[in-house]
Amino acid sequence: MPRSEVVIVGAGAAGLSLAYRLCGPADGAPVRVVLVDAPPGPLRPPPRTWCFWEPPGGEYDDVLSASWQRLRVRGRDGTETVTRPAPLRYKMLRSDAFESLVERRLAACPGFRRVTATVTEVGDAPDGGRVVARGERGDRVVLHARYVFDSRPPRRLPAARTTLLQHFTGWFVETERPVFDPATADLMDFRTPQPAHGLSFGYVLPLGPRTALVEYTEFSRAVLDTAGYARALRHYTGPVLGIGAHRVTSVERGVIPMTDGRFPGRAGRSVFRVGTAGGATRPSTGYTFAAVQRQSSAIAAQVRGGGRFRLPPPYGAWPRAMDAVMLRALDTGRVDGADFFAGLFRAVPGTRLLRFLDGTTHRYEDVLVGLRTPVAPMLRTLLELPFVARRETPAAAGWGARPSGAAACPEQERSAP
Known part of the structure; x- marks a missing residue:
């Protein structure tokens, strides 16, 4: 096969987003892109x-499942905090709608080719990178x-x-009856x-008065079994929410790593990791999708511009340091997680x-938020952090399924964040 400008391994949110950016409208000749997608299985x-926040008028607005101007957080005692984070809206995007949108652009891109294959080797070659x-x-x-x-996603x-x-x-x-507020x-x-x-917390995204995505989420060291999630959701939809008789039309599951470990963006001279594998998941929230979009746009601009390539980090050193403190404080029990986030x-x-959770605030805003903790x-x-040793942790099975967020829409890549 002829040499391409870019090979993208994996057709999840990160891979498709990067292909979408590289094949998008831009000055100059199209970039020659090969996307390697795994066979069905x-x-x-x-x-x-995937969930994320941005102002109205985003490029994916036409394929959103829903969006909300009002967000609500409930404390353990039921106390409500409702915010209208204008101009931001909380947006819900289903992967099938996103993939269809991307496919339409890729089909019209003369420099694009898709290969269905199982990747066995990725590494450098004398003239760039090589995928087997x-x-x-x-x-x-x-x-x-x-x-x-x-x-x-990496194996560990x-x-x-x-x-x-x-x-x-x-x-x-x-x-059976209208129980959800579609505006909140x-x-x-x-x-x-x-x-x-x-x-732990519940999470409700209403799609209408009688339809919603209802989730049970935990931040902890180990996952539950299937029966454990079912018990938690029955309790949340029953005694807590009181939604009454209902039918479950589909189920989503996911596991997102929340770690202060360093995900190396470079895997060789010409090989780079992107998405969750490259550190795009915000350690303190689990949001990923917005960071993937920022990183994909920056990569596409550099590839088109030529010159020396430098992989843009999803988050700076300061947000990563704040995340490390929050994770350690939560893990040691020094802060109560429910009270922390509700507060x-x-x-x-x-x-x-919301901008703080997305890692896009200014330094002075970070200080103002920190003073409220x-x-x-x-x-x-x-x-104490400088004196705590870093230890290896086995990857949990299936953790790459969602990268979603502290306020969660599970990159499942809840990506929102």
């Missing part, structure tokens, strides 16, 4: 939901490109001082039984807090 992710794969008929496929971007999580898992199961439900999304509802270690939403203006335990944690 366990290597392909199931349909999933096995085709659907067992044939050997070798691809060469100036750059290779690998979006597959990086060594870290703190590693928690954000794991969840969500039900799409239809109720429940971002975090802490009226769930809190685990001995970590925190932030009460004390910080909604627009600023429990200062003493956070300061103690900050001072």
